[in-house]
Amino acid sequence: MYVAVKGGERAIDNAHQWLAEERRGDLSVPELTITQIREQMALAVNRVMAEGSLYDPDLAALAIKQARGDLIEAVFLIRAYRTTLPRLAASNPVDTGAMAVDRRISATFKDLPGGQVLGPTFDYTHRLLDFTLMAEGKTPDTPSPSGEEGRGEGESRVPHVTSFLNRDGLIEVAEPGDATPPDLTREPMELPADRTLRLQALTRGDEGFVLSMAYSTQRGYGRTHAFVGELRIGTVAVEVDIPELGFAVEIGEIELTECETVNQFKGSKTEPPQFTRGYGLVMGQSERKAIAMSLVDRALRWQELGEDFTGAPAQDEEFVLMHCDNIQATGFLEHIKLPHYVDFQAELELVRKLRAEAMALQEAAE
């Protein structure tokens, strides 16, 4: 008797219950708290906020806990939550020049106004497992940095490196624009996309995808000769205009990572020889992503700068933008787990028919 996928409802309930048990793990081990994840898994939290497009460290930590540490699943939880939130207001553009920097480095100048600030970085650490971290309960020996700290609030602005080059006309001018950028979470993606839309897609795009795209440009697929003009991480104030008050009010602070690349450019039919820019801006401390984003941004600007399209994937706007979102990608990839037996049946009939005809032809020939 035929009893195929009956009882789907009960199966789903049981699977969810089992999942909850697996998430909790061994009951003799204390449960992770949201605060622990937020404080000690901060870079995972940052990634979930960036790709989830929602700046809320507590919710991101909750999502990570609920997703059993699967960051793409956590991003998905955040996205699904975010989409239900009302849009109360649009903030003024944040001023990264007024950022309270924790880290600020330039690879193009040895020293510069505002200084080189190394900040909390994995750079120059030796990647040796630190077994003292395994010694639970004992506080590992972490001396607090002596004296020098990152630049605090209220100190003078940290000028952007590219502005120094700008003064000499050595780098393309990035004119500030007042146009309201499109919102890819509220409008369907229309191609060709302008740069603001591309940057939006990249900043919430999958870190791994954007990284690989950027890497491919370094290896010759759409080479753009990038230098890290500047990389800065720190907090900026978010301000919102209150029409009733007639002035802007600071509603909070967010941490951002900003990267500007300076790219060699020999000139084209339309543009003189000068340095050109790639830009990356990502929520939280997400350095790898910000650098990768700025490389991909620059590669995608080939048309505007009159360069040739070499067929490199990173130059191909439609390819990059349509495939960088990991929530879309993972959903569609994993949907092939769903039953497809109706289509498969149709294919079976077709293959059987084609085979029967091919066999008949073969027999006739023999």
Next chain:
Amino acid sequence: MLDAGSQAEAYNFAYLDEQTKRMIRRAILKGIAVPGYQVPFASREMPMPYGWGTGGVQVTAACLVPEDRLKVIDQGADDTTNAVSIRRFFQRTAGVAVTEATSEATVIQTRHRIPEVPLTAGQILVYQVPIPEPLRFLEPRETETRKMHELEEYGLMHVKLYEDIARHGQIATSYAYPVKVEGRYVMDPSPIPKFDNPKLAGNPAIQLFGAGREQRIYALPPWTKAVSLDFDDHPFETSKAPHDCDLCGAKDSYLDEVITDDAGGRMYVCSDTDFCAGRRARGMKGRLWAPEPEGVA
């Protein structure tokens, strides 16, 4: 996620906020006004993954009213896991009545099938669509395919079908078989078996197609012409397994093939579970019919 009933109360009727529903309804109306044309819409992230029916779910959410009676099927069956999941979602977020009976439903969300029981005026059939673009596998670029639709440039599709005939002696597409709508747009009917294609045309129900990830909605209003692409000397043919249903004996329904043992044993059963159960309830019996075992819902 919506695991607790109380959490559902935090959301609007049918989950989406009214602004979003209005935006989707506009896209649906445009789709109905231009049958077969793919209308871009600002698809939202849903609490289920892209590729799992988010387009259909958004269209259903935009169509539902509290008086509706909803049916959800996947592969023709009401009890497949994803159909169960989507039906539950709307039970929780919209509190609408649900049914498995095609004739009793006002809105039917489907994946990969059109029910066997003919639809009637006033019903809405919502299809989940993975890839809305019928030309996608011939031309991967959206910018190009939109242009091809604008210019009614469907030569590539005919070349593909012709090459099939040259190579295989027939058109080697068995599901998601493209149709031309009202002599204008070539449309992907979603991955339904071509057996279902004739039901697309002249259907008294409203047929809506939602592709969430690809951000497209399109429609076949009632009594619309939808012609499966073919050639005069190679007319379109439907196909199904050359058997009768082993449970209800139906000769003209689409069948699933079920492997019953590891020695080549097979049985064939209606993919439309409501159709099959209805026939059995009316006393029709197939080759292997037996009373339903106890304890199986």
